[in-house]
Amino acid sequence: xxxxxxxxxxxxxxxxxxxxxxxxxxxxxxxxxxxxxxxxxxxxxxxxxxxxxxxxxxxxxxxxxxxxxxxxxxxxxxxxxxxxxxxxxxxxxxxxxxxxxxxxxxxxxxxxxxxxxxxxxxxxxxxxxxxxxxxxxxxxxxxxxxxxxxxxxxxxxxxxxxxxxxxxxxxxxxxxxxxxxxxxxxxxxxxxxxxxxxxxxxxxxxxxxxxxxxxxxxxxxxxxxxxxxxxxxxxxxxxxxxxxxxxxxxxxxxxxxxxxxxxxxxxxxxxxxxxxxxxxxxxxxxxxxxxxxxxxxxxxxxxxxxxxxxx
Amino acid sequence: xxxxxxxxxxxxxxxxxxxxxxxxxxxxxxxxxxxxxxxxxxxxxxxxxxxxxxxxxxxxxxxxxxxxxxxxxxxxxxxxxxxxxxxxxxxxxxxxxxxxxxxxxxxxxxxxxxxxxxxxxxxxxxxxxxxxxxxxxxxxxxxxxxxxxxxxxxxxxxxxxxxxxxxxxxxxxxxxxxxxxxxxxxxxxxxxxxxxxxxxxxxxxxxxxxxxxxxxxxxxxxxxxxxxxxxxxxxxxxxxxxxxxxxxxx
Numbered sequence: 001x002x003x004x005x006x007x008x009x010x011x012x013x014x015x016x017x018x019x020x021x022x023x024x025x026x027x028x029x030x031x032x033x034x035x036x037x038x039x040x041x042x043x044x045x046x047x048x049x050x051x052x053x054x055x056x057x058x059x060x061x062x063x064x065x066x067x068x069x070x071x072x073x074x075x076x077x078x079x080x081x082x083x084x085x086x087x088x089x090x091x092x093x094x095x096x097x098x099x100x101x102x103x104x105x106x107x108x109x110x111x112x113x114x115x116x117x118x119x120x121x122x123x124x125x126x127x128x129x130x131x132x133x134x135x136x137x138x139x140x141x142x143x144x145x146x147x148x149x150x151x152x153x154x155x156x157x158x159x160x161x162x163x164x165x166x167x168x169x170x171x172x173x174x175x176x177x178x179x180x181x182x183x184x185x186x187x188x189x190x191x192x193x194x195x196x197x198x199x200x201x202x203x204x205x206x207x208x209x210x211x212x213x214x215x216x217x218x219x220x221x222x223x224x225x226x227x228x229x230x231x232x233x234x235x236x237x238x239x240x241x242x243x244x245x246x247x248x249x250x251x252x253x254x255x256x257x258x259x260x261x262x263x264x265x266x267x268x269x270x271x272x273x274x275x276x277x278x279x280x281x282x283x284x285x286x287x288x289x290x291x292x293x294x295x296x297x298x299x300x301x302x303x304x305x306x307x308x309x310x311x
Numbered sequence: 312x313x314x315x316x317x318x319x320x321x322x323x324x325x326x327x328x329x330x331x332x333x334x335x336x337x338x339x340x341x342x343x344x345x346x347x348x349x350x351x352x353x354x355x356x357x358x359x360x361x362x363x364x365x366x367x368x369x370x371x372x373x374x375x376x377x378x379x380x381x382x383x384x385x386x387x388x389x390x391x392x393x394x395x396x397x398x399x400x401x402x403x404x405x406x407x408x409x410x411x412x413x414x415x416x417x418x419x420x421x422x423x424x425x426x427x428x429x430x431x432x433x434x435x436x437x438x439x440x441x442x443x444x445x446x447x448x449x450x451x452x453x454x455x456x457x458x459x460x461x462x463x464x465x466x467x468x469x470x471x472x473x474x475x476x477x478x479x480x481x482x483x484x485x486x487x488x489x490x491x492x493x494x495x496x497x498x499x500x501x502x503x504x505x506x507x508x509x510x511x512x513x514x515x516x517x518x519x520x521x522x523x524x525x526x527x528x529x530x531x532x533x534x535x536x537x538x539x540x541x542x543x544x545x546x547x548x549x550x551x552x553x554x555x556x557x558x559x560x561x
């Protein structure tokens with residue numbers, strides 16, 4: 001039994017999400033191979049070869065894979081699939097975009113965002129915005145799975161010494177073309193892998209006021225997140241959104257400021273180790289999941305918190 | 312260009328779902344059901360394309376039990392022209408839905424199929440990708456902006472980790488909607504009345520030549536572990552003290 005893990009990378013380096021997917025693969029059991037599909041991706045492949053527990057790295061280096069277009073990468077995966085019992089990816093935007101396409105081409109019912117491995121064919125995953133845990137058994141020959149990164153520890157990024165094999169891809173499917181991107185520049189840690197996350201909601205009232213949270217975040221070395229309400233109101237960009245339809249985080253400390261705690265937001269953060277809520281409405285649902293709640297006006301509490309942390 | 316919109320009937324987004332005591336699923340009896348929010352956005356986008364003169368006809372399709380007809384009526388009230396209801400009481404998983412939709416697409420020959428990015432019940436986020444794979448069409452997932460070009464292509468801006476990305480896809484293609492694509496309209500009462508006269512064709516998986524049997528067997532459904540009740544602190548100083556000395560997270 002061999003397992004293929006699709007790497008999440010930026011050609012030069014491996015993204016942390018891949019390390020969590022490797023841990024899920026270890027729980028399934030079997031020889032683990034990592035597929036690095038990219039353009040000029042030797043750096044990412046070398047990093048993948050060092051991951052503890054990885055037996056082999058497959059590097060598909062081709063201009064067709066430069067921007068992880070699903071049409072091209074799914075075809076590549078299908079070409080390799082015959083040697084594998086499981087095909088995994090972290091449930092990042094790329095993984096969620098590519099894997100179902102590969103699964104359908106293989107005539108397999110994918111299992112999305114698993115949070116636990118019960119056996120090589122049985123997995124548990126959250127459904128209904130995390131309000132139910134569903135355990136499913138797959139009868140498909142190849143199991144195609146995306147992994148909820150926050151539910152599995154990261155595999156050690158050093159200690160392995162896998163061989164890097166070049167594999168030829170099927171090239172460009174000619175269906176789609178990458179035109180451009182707008183990347184949010186930030187010096188702070190990545191939201192999904194940050195140890196501490198400070199999030200603001202509608203209560204922040206404006207994008208300008210998020211500066212207060214950023215100051216606190218910088219003191220804590222934290223990432224900044226937001227509720228859907230704050231994103232929809234245009235306070236912060238979309239990729240700050242934490243929740244069922246945004247990013248799923250499980251940091252050691254999650255500070256929710258001016259967030260009421262709708263089901264859809266809780267779905268993205270309720271596995272955090274410690275949750276702090278600052279809200280002036282003492283009946284806000286967020287207090288039901290918060291370990292420490294402070295009923296206060298955030299416009300007083302946040303600057304005070306900033307001052308207190310600076311002591 | 313004909314546009315096909317796939318809509319799903321789900322437990323309303325504001326309902327706090329309850330897991331059944333016997334662990335077979337969640338309680339759906341006497342629970343408010345609605346159109347999946349991402350499917351509303353998909354329907355809205357199709358209607359806007361028609362209003363802009365880019366779409367000629369909008370066909371709303373839903374798959375499932377008899378009540379799914381209500382969901383199709385909602386799409387018709389929003390502006391879809393006619394409906395297709397693939398009737399089955401079998402539990403449908405995304406691969407089966409994609410196969411059934413492919414059969415409908417083969418019959419209808421639309422230039423664009425719009426789906427939501429995920430259904431808020433199973434949270435699978437697969438059907439659009441699977442459908443485009445089966446059709447051999449390009450896919451534009453997590454769309455926050457759609458521009459149909461005159462040369463048989465479309466530019467779609469996608470919400471990705473870290474920002475936005477724009478791709479050009481050849482038509483026909485499959486698009487899935489993200490939250491920011493648009494704000495769905497409410498169906499007005501006159502439009503709800505008019506929607507009752509619009510046709511809905513009924514089909515079965517047998518007629519479409521698709522076996523919809525589930526590939527994943529649900530062994531059990533449980534409630535997630537409950538969090539321990541927390542405490543309320545009286546001041547910011549107390550909060551910081553607790554985080555430093557009790558929780559030891561800062």
